Amino acid sequence: MTLSLWRYSHLLLALFSSLFLIVASVTGVVLALEPISNATQNYHVVDLEDVSLARTLTQLKKNNEEVLSIKVTADSYVIASVITLDGTSQDVYIHPETGTSLGLVIGRAPIYRWTTNLHRSLFLKSIGRIFVGIVSLLLCFIAFTGILLLIQRQGGFLKLYGKIKERDFNQRYHIILGRWLLFPILIIAVTGVYLSAEKFDLTPSFSIEHNWSKEPSIELSSGELIDIPFFQELKMSQIDQLSFPFSEDQLDYFEITLHDRDLLVDQYSGEIISEVSHPFAHVLSSWSMTLHTGSGSVIWSVILLISSASILFFIFSGIAMYLKRRKKAVKTIALANKEDAEIVILVGSEGGSTFAFAKAISNQLSQQGKKVYLSSLNEYSIYEKATQFIIFTATYGDGDAPTNARHFLQKLTVIEQPNPIRFAVLGFGSRDYDHFCKYAVEVDTALQERAGFTPMLPLDKINSNDAQEIEKWLEKYKRQTGITLKNADFKEPTYSTFKVLECSVLNLDDTFLLCIQPHKKLKYKSGDILYILPPDETKPRAYSIARIDNYILLSIKKHDRGVCSTYLNELKIGDQIEAYIKQNERFHLPKKERSVIMISNGTGIAPFLGMINEKKSKKRELHLYWGGRSTGSFDLYQPYLKQTSLSSLRLAYSREMDKRYIQHKIWDQRVEIAILLSNGSPIMICGSLAMMNDVLATIEKITIEQLGKPLSVFEQRGQVLTDCY
Incomplete structure (x- = not known):
């Protein structure tokens, strides 16, 4: 047996x-x-245990205009990212003793x-x-x-x-x-x-976080790198990766990854500013x-x-x-108003697709004689006759709520419903993110813990608007309620061909600009979303676009393991890509408002570059706030701002000058921002979700202090427009 x-x-x-x-x-x-x-490649020319880091760094700096980084491969090859004496940016195999190039690094074979x-x-x-x-x-x-x-x-x-x-x-x-x-x-x-x-x-999980606030305690050395004891003692065989300081500022450090720890090292004295040992999870991941x-x-x-x-x-x-x-062996031969609604559909949607789906569902329910009320999660209130809640919500970033759902969980704790409520939560998101549908989980948990609420269906999660997963949920809803609904909202996109006009080199932040033009005439505006499908991939990546004249400008951050960003960075003039444009009307430049506040960080500036170059913008007051690491980070965008008529441009650098973030610049202008908001001016925010949350928290502090009103008042007026990721 x-x-x-x-x-x-x-x-x-x-x-x-x-x-x-x-x-x-x-x-x-x-x-x-x-x-x-x-x-079998002949790039391992010397025993790395016999070569000091000091010698390699010194020789590299002699042979090149600038050195950006060094990497030692598993095969003991040394790769340097350099700008040569003739100004060419190259990734090359080098001789660690002489710093001479042994050959260009070519990408992996297709x-x-x-x-x-x-x-x-x-x-x-x-x-x-x-x-x-x-x-x-x-x-x-x-x-x-x-x-x-x-x-x-x-x-x-x-x-x-x-x-x-x-x-x-x-x-x-x-x-x-x-x-x-x-x-x-x-x-x-x-x-x-x-x-x-x-x-x-x-x-x-693990992360390597250095203490950047610590300052050097050893006086500046006037000697060369080769004379610094730390660099003399450290052998190339101990190094995985090394990034050079961005500038000669003493507070810019060498970032060095060894086999067992990460270091921040003073470029003048060799003093170790910060040292973080690799956690066991990091070691286990590396060994695996x-x-x-x-x-x-x-x-x-x-x-x-x-x-x-x-x-x-x-x-x-x-x-x-x-x-x-x-x-x-032997062979044997399945629209009413708020006060009258019985079914309330509440939506948390950032890009608009979840709201479109909710609207289609509410229309079907209404056509079947159901009294339905559709609203955002932020507008949650008392519903006199409601007995059923259906909640459709997206999740963005590290489990963050969409902008129109930020206040729901707080409102849920204070608003009492007059009737017992049966509810169902359906989360929309992408499994590419670490915290898939996390906000939907938080909403479902909060409702289950609230007296008077009973789950009608268990929480379900939809990955990338998967039609089959949606159909399964609709079938579950039918079995529970007897109501038949169809998924008629999500449609397969039609891809178009775009030609590459220009692709800039990477800046200090590994960011570049890509100019493309559609082969056929398409309707699009700055603020719309371009979905690009890399070769051999099934899921497109989304980028907010700037329209300048008749071409599209993208600002892209190249990530080490980013399939799409790496693919786009390798494009040459004349190459073609497959993509489609999705209109993002909720993030177009407002037509009537005379003054507009634009807030962004990093690559989030892209749609604003297009908006401020529009003809109609020259008769407006445009106030642009941007946050980045250094002045070099912003140089990439300067050509698109030279001929604009910006009323104000305020830049925040986290690594240079006063070392402040964008919310600090906003707080400095709190009186001006309060006046603009009170006059009906919209605030447009594009960039990271972390930045958005910090900015919104600062603006809410401003509205309460200066105007005596919470930010939600201006959100409900449609004065806060966001497109964050």
């Missing part, structure tokens, strides 16, 4: 995951070749990029990653049940590596390969599970990636290649053994 149980468990797990395992093993073989290929995407997510993004994680977990179980079968077949654990009695080819080599490759396959499976779990925030990919070890890469290839044989031989046994 026990043997039969393990056998069928082993078989069912293998059959269920066989298709995915075939894909994973084939792609695993291909990817195992990459570190082997990398190791075959490896394509295979990586297939291996990680089957081109299904988050859903695909879930499948891959599950298959990795199943592979753990398959290996475990397989070893139990081997132990039983061989007559005990001590005889596991004894003489094999089987003569059948498939069965014999199934056992031979299985017992020798068990541990590598387990390592592949366990690390695959861990990396998948890490993607969905199921592992211990190394063991799963084989980077830095030719021997381990070969073992991974053989192990991945053996999985194909295990599938083939396992099926062959099953069919052979089957031959011997």
